Structures are given as C-alpha cells and as structure tokens.
Amino acid sequence: MFCKLVFALLSVAGIILGHPDVYEPVYKPEPLPYYFNYDVHDDYKGTHFDRNEKSDGKALYGSYTVALPDGRKQHVEYKADHYKGFVAKVSYYGKAKHPKYYGPAITFKHKGDYH
Template sequence: MFTKAAVVVALIGVALAVPTDPYGAPPKPQPTYKAEPMPYEFAYGVKDDYAGTDFGQNEVSDGNTVKGSYTVQLPDGRKQTVNYVADHYGGYRAEVSYYGEAQYPHEYGPAITFKPKAYNPQPSYQPQPSYH
C-alpha cells in the first residue's frame, strides 16, 4: 500500500512540474546594460547648380531631445524647409514651410541627361591557354 501511495505522489509531482503551455513564448530577457544618452551635433549640405541639386540638414541633440531642420529644393522651384523637435515624451513634431512660388513652364524641353563615359575594361593580365 505504501508503494502505491508513493507512486501516486510521484506521478502527481511530475504532472504539476510539466508546464501548462510547452509551446508558449520564452520569457523576455531583461536588459543588462543601458547606455547613457550622448549629445551630438552634425550638419551637411549639397548644392550642385549643374544638376539642380540643393539640399541639406543640421541636427543637435543634448542626449534627450533632438532639434534640427532640413531643406530640399523642389522640382517646381520652391524650397521646402522642415524644422523638427523629437523627444520621448512629445514624439516627433515638425513644422513645414515653403519659400518661393511654384513655377510651371508652358514649354517642356528634353530631359537633362548626361552622356556616359565610355567603358572599355582591359584585363591587367593576359590569359594564356592551358592546353597546347
């Protein structure tokens, strides 16, 4: 009788130790390292009158809040400027403004294309046949 009771208790213990959902998602790992916020600042600009390219951006961060702006020369002749502020509390907030007046020409010419340079690759070695 004692053996039967021990076997029943062992079976109940095994049944209770088995997880109820063996295919469930694994527990999320806890982050072990969180980097301190680092301030930064950067800016760039591109202006190519021949190709008609004109854009740029500048951005400053104190580690918590990011402030910046970027500008783009639009195809219709206007310049678009976006000033923005982003942080963890207010999200991304942008103010968009346009300078100039849109230009729509009555006559359209051919598209501006650039003639590609000739490409004639020359091997740096002279292959020799491996048979005679």
C-alpha cells in the first residue's frame, strides 16, 4: 500500500514538474526580418505617395511621403522598438499654394420630409 502511494505521488510530481504552465505556448517564434516598399504616382488624379519599411527582427525602420492638398510634400522617417517606442521625424518640402479667389459657399437645401 505504501509503495502504491509513493508511486502515485511521484507520478503526480512528475506531471506537475514536466508541465509547469499549461497555457504557455510550446513554440515561440522570433520576429523575422523583412523589407517592403511601394510607390504610387497617378498624374490624372494627382495622387503621389510612397512608403518604405524594413525590420531586423528587433527594430522597425521606415519612411513615407505624402502629397498634401496645398501642394507641399510631407516626408516622415520613423523608427520603432521596444525601448524607445515610436519615434518620428517629420519634414515638409515645397511651398503651400492657396487659391486667390474662392467661389460661393456650398449649401444644401432640404427637399421635403423623410419617410
């Protein structure tokens, strides 16, 4: 009887020590390095933007450029990691152009009741 009790206790101890946490994932993937970029230039619609991003598995480096409605370009360079967080450097190129004359204000008129 004593041997059965010792065997049962050793079996339970082996199970507990062999699997300390049931919810811990068995496989912990490391972040993989990657690189991507894209560039859009649509002269018909006036859409111009691009983006570049790369990662070494520990930090993220990137930049993007956007054409603003006033004619300037906004360029953002950024770095993100687990120590400093997201750090961005923003710069603008070109001169803002605003129209000299504005047309009448756009107004909307109510056309009856809604049912």
